[in-house]
Amino acid sequence: MDESSRPLDTLNASRNKTVLVELKNGLSYVGKLRAFDIHINVVLENAEEYHNGEVKRKLGTVFIRGDTITILSPA
Amino acid sequence: MDESSRPLDTLNASRNKTVLVELKNGLSYVGKLRAFDIHINVVLENAEEYHNGEVKRKLGTVFIRGDTITILSPA
Amino acid sequence: MDESSRPLDTLNASRNKTVLVELKNGLSYVGKLRAFDIHINVVLENAEEYHNGEVKRKLGTVFIRGDTITILSPA
Amino acid sequence: MDESSRPLDTLNASRNKTVLVELKNGLSYVGKLRAFDIHINVVLENAEEYHNGEVKRKLGTVFIRGDTITILSPA
Amino acid sequence: MDESSRPLDTLNASRNKTVLVELKNGLSYVGKLRAFDIHINVVLENAEEYHNGEVKRKLGTVFIRGDTITILSPA
Amino acid sequence: MDESSRPLDTLNASRNKTVLVELKNGLSYVGKLRAFDIHINVVLENAEEYHNGEVKRKLGTVFIRGDTITILSPA
Amino acid sequence: MDESSRPLDTLNASRNKTVLVELKNGLSYVGKLRAFDIHINVVLENAEEYHNGEVKRKLGTVFIRGDTITILSPA
Numbered sequence: 242m243d244e245s246s247r248p249l250d251t252l253n254a255s256r257n258k259t260v261l262v263e264l265k266n267g268l269s270y271v272g273k274l275r276a277f278d279i280h281i282n283v284v285l286e287n288a289e290e291y292h293n294g295e296v297k298r299k300l301g302t303v304f305i306r307g308d309t310i311t312i313l314s315p316a
Numbered sequence: 317m318d319e320s321s322r323p324l325d326t327l328n329a330s331r332n333k334t335v336l337v338e339l340k341n342g343l344s345y346v347g348k349l350r351a352f353d354i355h356i357n358v359v360l361e362n363a364e365e366y367h368n369g370e371v372k373r374k375l376g377t378v379f380i381r382g383d384t385i386t387i388l389s390p391a
Numbered sequence: 392m393d394e395s396s397r398p399l400d401t402l403n404a405s406r407n408k409t410v411l412v413e414l415k416n417g418l419s420y421v422g423k424l425r426a427f428d429i430h431i432n433v434v435l436e437n438a439e440e441y442h443n444g445e446v447k448r449k450l451g452t453v454f455i456r457g458d459t460i461t462i463l464s465p466a
Numbered sequence: 467m468d469e470s471s472r473p474l475d476t477l478n479a480s481r482n483k484t485v486l487v488e489l490k491n492g493l494s495y496v497g498k499l500r501a502f503d504i505h506i507n508v509v510l511e512n513a514e515e516y517h518n519g520e521v522k523r524k525l526g527t528v529f530i531r532g533d534t535i536t537i538l539s540p541a
Numbered sequence: 542m543d544e545s546s547r548p549l550d551t552l553n554a555s556r557n558k559t560v561l562v563e564l565k566n567g568l569s570y571v572g573k574l575r576a577f578d579i580h581i582n583v584v585l586e587n588a589e590e591y592h593n594g595e596v597k598r599k600l601g602t603v604f605i606r607g608d609t610i611t612i613l614s615p616a
Numbered sequence: 617m618d619e620s621s622r623p624l625d626t627l628n629a630s631r632n633k634t635v636l637v638e639l640k641n642g643l644s645y646v647g648k649l650r651a652f653d654i655h656i657n658v659v660l661e662n663a664e665e666y667h668n669g670e671v672k673r674k675l676g677t678v679f680i681r682g683d684t685i686t687i688l689s690p691a
Numbered sequence: 692m693d694e695s696s697r698p699l700d701t702l703n704a705s706r707n708k709t710v711l712v713e714l715k716n717g718l719s720y721v722g723k724l725r726a727f728d729i730h731i732n733v734v735l736e737n738a739e740e741y742h743n744g745e746v747k748r749k750l751g752t753v754f755i756r757g758d759t760i761t762i763l764s765p766a
Binding site for chain 6 (some may be wrong): 550554564566568570574576577578582583584600601602603604605606608609
């Protein structure tokens with residue numbers, strides 16, 4: 242297996258970079274990926290919350306529970 | 317890994333500080349983070365419940381079951 | 392860690408005291424906390440069921456399955 | 467801990483007694499508690515199914531899968 | 542404990558007998574209980590699918606995934 | 617126990633035969649059962665997707681995640 | 692068992708090939724399968740998001756949490 246053949250390697254490569262995280266409830270968060278674990282719990286810094294493509298709130302640091310996440314993508 | 321590279325380190329750094337906790341059912345709680353565990357069960361003190369941005373109730377101490385939480389953010 | 396730094400310590404401190412338990416389905420129960428376990432299964436005594444702020448039923452002893460609970464708060 | 471300090475002790479004390487079991491889908495069952503396990507799977511005998519407070523069916527023996535249960539209460 | 546004090550003993554006693562299985566999606570199946578496991582995955586033979594009390598389809602052998610089941614009752 | 621007394625034995629007996637797989641979201645798939653595992657993840661070949669009894673798409677090989685399945689039946 | 696008798700063998704055979712991934716929320720993603728794990732967490736590259744058959748966004752690399760997936764099919 243090469244260096245990125247596991248999904249969590251992709252998360253690791255995004256550490257300290259800006260990512261988009263989308264939730265099952267339709268909300269999205271964009272921020273710097275500070276931390277994650279095997280449950281896909283993630284922590285973003287300088288995070289902004291989006292709803293229907295518009296910024297809804299600035300949240301600073303936000304912990305997102307893994308089981309509520311659908312996708313995560315480098316911005 | 318530095319000192320905050322795991323999501324639960326972020327929760328630990330928020331202990332005894334005011335945090336916002338949002339649930340899958342649309343309710344939010346703001347209070348002092350007293351305790352948490354690996355399931356993200358949390359206990360807030362001096363907690364207030366919010367719905368649609370307005371205070372709905374003052375609850376004092378509240379135990380929130382982890383699997384109902386979407387995000388947690390330092391206030 | 393001090394004596395109440397884990398969420399279940401909070402539940403333990405509420406044992407034999409009156410608590411409010413709210414469920415994902417919108418129903419609430421108020422009663423004396425008789426027992427709980429790590430799944431947050433709880434047993435209340437002298438429990439009353441509330442819906443939209445009004446007492447709906449008196450249930451006496453009630454076992455509540457943990458995965459249906461959102462919050463628990465000392466009354 | 468006294469003899470009933472765990473939730474499953476409450477279920478055990480209800481064995482062979484009439485109990486009410488309510489499900490996430492809004493249906494209720496009243497019958498004699500024949501058996502249960504740690505998943506809160508339960509078996510009732512002489513069970514009747516209720517919907518909106520009215521008897522809908524007589525089912526005799528019924529196995530109820532634990533993860534569909536919200537509450538269980540001695541009748 | 543007597544011979545039927547565990548819920549799966551009840552399922553075992555129904556093996557090769559006709560049972561009713563109801564699902565979270567509102568569909569029901571009636572057939573001969575051929576097999577089950579600890580997840581309550583079940584296999585019925587000569588199964589008929591019911592919706593709102595009417596036969597919808599004859600399915601022959603059907604494997605039903607346990608986590609979709611609400612109740613199971615000997616017919 | 618005879619040879620087919622476990623649910624996964626039924627799946628094994630259907631290997632390389634045409635089966636119907638129905639999902640919680642109302643979609644159905646008909647194809648040759650190529651593979652399955654204990655989570656009831658399945659792989660069908662020459663699969664067609666059905667919605668409301670009509671073919672919606674031809675998919676060829678399809679991996680179906682087990683926790684989204686309600687029933688599986690030999691065609 | 693032959694070489695493809697387990698569902699994850701099918702995923703492995705699709706590595707570095709274009710696949711379609713559909714989610715419980717109705718969104719679909721088409722991209723090159725870069726990585727997957729036993730939870731069916733997957734990573735796609737050059738991914739495009741579809742809704743109702745139309746491209747909604749180009750996402751580049753996307754991590755998809757396994758428990759939100761219904762099906763995965765080689766394109």
